[in-house]
Amino acid sequence: MRLPGLSATLAAFPALALAAPRDDYTQYVSLFRGTTNGGNMFPGVTPEPFSVIKIGPDVQASPPTDAYSGYLPPPGRVLGFSMMHESGTGGAPKYGVVSQMPVTGDVTYPAADLSQARKLNDTATVGYYQSTLENGVAVSLSGTAHAGMLQHDFTEVASDVAKNVVVDIGHFLSSYRGRGWGQGFAGGNLTVRADGGYQGSGIYNGGWNIAPNWTIHFCGTWDQPVTRSKLFKGNETTHSAASNGTASTISTASGNAGAVFTFDATTVTSRIGVSFVSPEKACRYVDDEIPPGTALDNVVAQSRKKWNDKVLSKIRVESNSRDDLVQLYSNLYGMHLIPSNRTGEQPFTSTEPYYDDIFTYWDLFRCSTALMHIISPVAYVEQLRSLVEIWRKEGWMPDARSSNWSGEIQGGTNADNVLADAYVKGVQGVNWEDAYMAMRKDAETTPPNNRDPRAPDSSTTVGRGALPDWLKFGYITPKFSRAVSRGIEYAANDFGLAQVAKGLHCKADYKRYLKRSRNWRNYWSSKQTSLNYTGFLSPRLTNGSLKYPYDPLACGGCYWTDPYYEVTPWEYTFAAGHHDMAHVLSLSGGKDAFVAKLEQMFVPGATKQNSQFNGTIINPGNEPSFTTPYLFNYAGRQDLSVKYSRYIARTYYNSGIGGIPGNSDAGAMQTWQLWNMMGLYPMTGQNVFLIGSPWFSSMSLDLEGGKSLTIKSAGGDLTKGVFYVQSLKVNGKKWKQSWATWDDLFANGGTMEFKLGPKAVNWATGKLPPSPAS
Structure with missing residues (x-):
């Protein structure tokens, strides 16, 4: 039939x-x-x-x-x-x-x-x-x-x-x-x-x-x-x-x-x-x-x-827009296609869960795994346990994996970030002592070089191949491929280790890795200029000198053998130090200078690099730019986070066959848009969610244990650009911060009540989002 x-x-x-x-x-x-x-x-x-x-x-x-x-x-x-x-x-x-x-x-x-x-x-x-x-x-x-x-x-x-x-x-x-x-x-x-x-x-x-x-x-x-x-x-x-x-x-x-x-x-x-x-x-x-x-x-x-x-019933919304509903539920579906649950089909003897076809934590750690935690918490914990079990049996956690084979490592060991994010949010069911040992292996042991023709200088299958430079200099020299972008990720990886070490009362390790997490600063060139702005990340040589001048709008091939992987120095300058944002603002010359420079990322025609995005420096189709639109929150300009993140979500996403801005990367693009729809954005490895502006008049998310988070908004109109936050209540209390924590929203469920309007107002007058490494 x-x-x-x-x-x-x-x-x-x-x-x-x-x-x-x-x-x-x-x-x-x-x-x-x-x-x-x-x-x-x-x-x-x-x-x-x-x-x-x-x-x-x-x-x-x-x-x-x-x-x-x-x-x-x-x-x-x-x-x-x-x-x-x-x-x-x-x-x-x-x-x-x-x-x-x-x-x-x-x-x-x-x-x-x-x-x-x-x-x-x-x-x-x-x-x-x-x-x-x-x-x-x-x-x-x-x-x-x-x-x-x-x-x-x-x-x-x-x-x-x-x-x-x-x-x-x-x-x-x-x-x-x-x-x-x-x-x-x-x-x-x-x-x-x-x-x-x-x-x-x-x-x-x-x-x-x-x-x-x-x-x-x-x-x-x-x-x-x-x-x-x-x-x-x-x-x-x-x-x-x-x-x-x-x-x-x-x-x-x-x-x-x-x-x-x-x-x-x-x-x-x-x-x-x-x-x-x-x-x-x-x-x-x-x-x-x-x-x-x-x-x-x-x-x-x-x-x-x-x-x-x-999956699909986990989020329910009120909307008269079929187009928005198609985007919402297509996103939920698209983020759950891989990894593949191969429990019972492990390549080794084990009674633990086993997941394969991970593409890749370089793509997923920024906002996908944090949403998986909320939408599919059982499978999420199984995936964490699978990571640790692969380390037990094979010696290393994967950053990517398919057909029972780990590889490829594009940057750092970002399974460390995924585990740290789960730990600070109190996830149960993971052997955290073993998980920390797996993370520590990444941070202290150089993996064998697999001589990958894409980047023959160091391992691309497991671990941190450029670790010798990281341990010796506190930065990675250009003798290693992807030197700057890997250094940025190694710093974030080390911050993840510091978070878990602190919770496990490993005081010496906590201090060690927190200090190492600040090593991204070693790439900061205060002399480097571009488009009348000063201060960018530059390659650093063995003798300690920065490779200057270096065009922050160019990254060569932007690929495996280049200092910057996938995106430009401009983009990586704002992708660095997300656990150290107070210091980022200080190096940038303060809030006003930071905001002006960050807005330049969204100016059409600023570069020839991203022609598909009207020549903006920011690349909405690539993960290092995922967090960038939300960084205005750290400078007290939550309204600009709403303005630019909403611009990306409504300009480069739609319900058609070309409705996501480039490669999905195993659902990474879909999860970015889902967070935008919720009016939140996760800061991986921290117990923090930056607040944006929700799409729907009502959204309810089913959480573990029969709990729920309800997000309501009044006064908004997506079609007319009426989306600026005028005021907010969290769990019935007037809210003055442009951020909230896991405990505020998800641990026991809760409510968020937004009032939206056509013009920006300065409602977020409370404490700025935390900067734990500064």
């Missing part, structure tokens, strides 16, 4: 959306949001939050380009429908393994190009995806945590034309960037069982984290009889003996291999399990999660219920 398809943008079908139950928040999730404009979002089926299965199409464009999540918009050609993907990643594609491809007519050479153009635009809703191919076959997808369901509808295919499904174990997502980060196939095997089903294993390597060989096991079943099947290796085929009541197996060390299954039925349904452990466990996943006779629409309904119950 072919399920009715829904449009890529749900707003195009308001009647269908209105017909959904009132508490079905999936109606507001646009699966294709962020699939263009470099967002790299995965629009296929993610059956539940953090699911292992992410089933969707793998598409190739002409000329070839990297399809990071497998998907590319038309007119690309579909190569197959595979079981595993990631969402919002960069570098190079990962996974796209365990695939099926419906093919009509005689399949003489299975290793030939079997790709198909799409006859119609793909359609998707939560738990369901459909592609209609040029050969007339419609493929509908759904799934569960460890098993996928594919329904191949051959109704439109002529009765005298053969109906086949090709299974190719050599299928994976390719990379065309030429950087050596692509994936490879290192061999595998496939057995066609006597019952017509199949199982086997594939060995793959590479991807964005340059992983060595990893193995995926699979198990597939057919709900309709197989009329004939044949195995293939390269272009050689042989008839399977499965029809004679015996199994048949093929193995390969390279190249394509798999099987062609032919059917008389016009609708062919397949159920496939995947496992990192064994084919037998993959078969158990199929039997347990999608037993024989399960209807596709029941699997879809189960998926939608899980997303509603576990």
Whole structure:
């Protein structure tokens, strides 16, 4: 049965959306949001939050380009429908393994190009995806945590034309960037069982984290009889003996291999399990999660219920704007696609939770993990415990991880920041003594150099590769790549250690790491000027001198081998010292000078670096600029934090397919906008939330233990720019600070009551946000 398809943008079908139950928040999730404009979002089926299965199409464009999540918009050609993907990643594609491809007519050479153009635009809703191919076959997808369901509808295919499904174990997502980060196939095997089903294993390597060989096991079943099947290796085929009541197996060390299954039925349904452990466990996943006779629409309904119950119902708002609702719930969905919960499939013996596909804490530590704590607290604690257990078993915590392999380290060891943020907010269920030992390993032990061609000077898999300079000089010299940006992050990492050391009564360590957390100051060049402003972070040489002059509007390639990673010195000057903001203001010449310089970040045409953002110095599509719009709070100008953060949120985000400003980075962009909608922003590693201005007249967040935070506002009008805070009450009390703590808002729940107006007023006359390292 072919399920009715829904449009890529749900707003195009308001009647269908209105017909959904009132508490079905999936109606507001646009699966294709962020699939263009470099967002790299995965629009296929993610059956539940953090699911292992992410089933969707793998598409190739002409000329070839990297399809990071497998998907590319038309007119690309579909190569197959595979079981595993990631969402919002960069570098190079990962996974796209365990695939099926419906093919009509005689399949003489299975290793030939079997790709198909799409006859119609793909359609998707939560738990369901459909592609209609040029050969007339419609493929509908759904799934569960460890098993996928594919329904191949051959109704439109002529009765005298053969109906086949090709299974190719050599299928994976390719990379065309030429950087050596692509994936490879290192061999595998496939057995066609006597019952017509199949199982086997594939060995793959590479991807964005340059992983060595990893193995995926699979198990597939057919709900309709197989009329004939044949195995293939390269272009050689042989008839399977499965029809004679015996199994048949093929193995390969390279190249394509798999099987062609032919059917008389016009609708062919397949159920496939995947496992990192064994084919037998993959078969158990199929039997347990999608037993024989399960209807596709029941699997879809189960998926939608899980997303509603576990994530989407956690935030409820009052709004007449469907566009804003689509952004809100699409953001909630998008931040829960990865990491993948692989508990029970660890590469080591363990009874602890295990999460893989972390992309990456460099992207996530600023505001994503803090929101995960609030929306999905159980999974959040499991992820923290997984970090510590990986350290126990492998010696290091990951900053990024995929296919059971840690890497890549872009800056510091930002799992330290994530753990510190949880600790200062009183998170229970983590062995904090062990967690601190894992953090201390990062801070004191230089990891072995893996000789990554991107940056061969030091480790890019685990740890702080530039630690020798950090310990010797208190800064990182340019003999190490990303010297300045890594130094900024090492300082923040050390502040995280100081926070945990203080709580665990490790007084000597607390003093040591608090002192080290101030080392970002060693990059400050008081002579450096740009755009008539003075004082920027500059590289520092072995002899202690600053590399001056140095253009703060330029960062070379802004990549692995440069002093500044991803963004310019201007941006890093405001990304440094967030735990030391009083000193930042002092170096900047005081509040007024700081505010003037910070406003320059938002002036159009100030640089050629960010043309996609009207030439502003700030880059809303890159994480080092995430906190920047909120830093006005530290200078007593909360109104400017509202002005500029709201400008970014309403200018560069929307509900369309290009609705996030660049790569999602595993939901990082989505969480930034969610915080903006709430009217709050977290300062990672501190028990502090900076106050902005909420979008909705009423927002309720479900917290642990039946508690809630209710955020109300009166007098606001998003369409007319009426959003400046006039006054605020927190838990019924008049509030004069532009910040609040975890205890104020989230520990026991609470209320925030905003009055908004069209003009800025100086309502926040109380204490400035704390600056614990100053």
